[in-house]
Amino acid sequence: MTTSLPRLTFVLGGARSGKSRFAEGLVTAQPGPWVYVATGEARDAEMAARIAHHAARRGPGWSTREVPLALADAIRAGMGDAQAMLVDCLTLWLSNVMLAARDVEADRAALLAALEVARGPIVVVSNEVGLGIVPDNALARAFRDEQGRLNAAVAAIADTVVLMAAGLPLTLKQPGS
Amino acid sequence: MTTSLPRLTFVLGGARSGKSRFAEGLVTAQPGPWVYVATGEARDAEMAARIAHHAARRGPGWSTREVPLALADAIRAGMGDAQAMLVDCLTLWLSNVMLAARDVEADRAALLAALEVARGPIVVVSNEVGLGIVPDNALARAFRDEQGRLNAAVAAIADTVVLMAAGLPLTLKQPGS
């Protein structure tokens, strides 16, 4: 794509749906340099492998900021000389917030407020996790509910929203619609 | 929306996808009063909180009927002076039917027969639960299969079908298509 990005793009998708790759493509179609805001922390070998897999795919032109929790602050701080920002992803951020026993509602409100005033263009990636069977354990159900609330809130303020499946985007919302 | 509803609208979505809110918006865009058919039972604190959360969002103009099992009867009984009916949701109803060890196939057939002859407009809400990994336990797999069969059967007779994700509707079927 060579078209310019709107202020806020939200890329939603399942595991291995190609959402990070698609989001990176949106950003690198803009003039660089670009900022990659990574919310994942390499807490175990599986996560470290996932992070390395993503990082290997990105080429030069990116600067990376590791932001496991203070996402609202990072967005408010702006992107300096960079021309676009990618936040990957809200699911790991929410997981970090809940594991740290922080106030999810307050952190969500701060994030939304930061996104609403950001200059952009920003592309935000998140997982859709609500389309399977109800999880057995209460923590997973609580996470699923919070993820759903967060996704709906970000989608409401985004200009463009796409849902990825099998590497292909389905448009849920377009600028002006 | 100010457009009139078709006879039968089916709103499908994941957990916290905004499906109840969207369905309520479709109904309250019609002249009132409206009937809310609640299939959920407050069997525990988590469920009670969910029901209270939904009820608090609905304003005046609604009359509520709690119908955990006899959904076909409730639909056949009609809506009296009300102008539209919302059934929220088929997932809790199916769960109640299976927990009561009733004949799922017979209850599904009765529900479909009632929906087919209802005057409408009726908006029916249900969960899509089949897009995750295969559940570990046989009961969850059986529920997933029955939910899928029920959703496809209702979608087949509905005039409009939408799939919700992050609070946004994707149209799967439109009147006349």
Place this chain on the structure above:
Amino acid sequence: MTTSLPRLTFVLGGARSGKSRFAEGLVTAQPGPWVYVATGEARDAEMAARIAHHAARRGPGWSTREVPLALADAIRAGMGDAQAMLVDCLTLWLSNVMLAARDVEADRAALLAALEVARGPIVVVSNEVGLGIVPDNALARAFRDEQGRLNAAVAAIADTVVLMAAGLPLTLKQPGS
């Protein structure tokens, strides 16, 4: 549908989403006879019931090949006098490959290479399994990742891709797009 099928059609969907039925309809709208490539093995009563349920729905005009593992070979062997091939489904095939502790990456590459040179028309069915909560166990997470990679790879070379929900198709990709 009476339109002719493109060379490769990919039908993706959840459990009980109507994907097999929809795929069969695409194939039987073509002149017969047709080849049904079944990847499922009746390892237990639940699976045997599922296979019998699918087989009962298919009428005459079909020849069936049971191919739990050697799917690339079966596709390279062609369809003889048949006019179209249905592969149902990649999820059972991937499960067989992983249970047999085979090299998933090599088997996937061989399958993709076979699909790329096949004459067609071929309709391939697979499950979308990545839209639920992260599974508890590592094997399920690994399966989910491999299924997602496989689905994206097949979607990338398919002419048409549809995502099924409640028996209804959402088009993700069309020929020429």
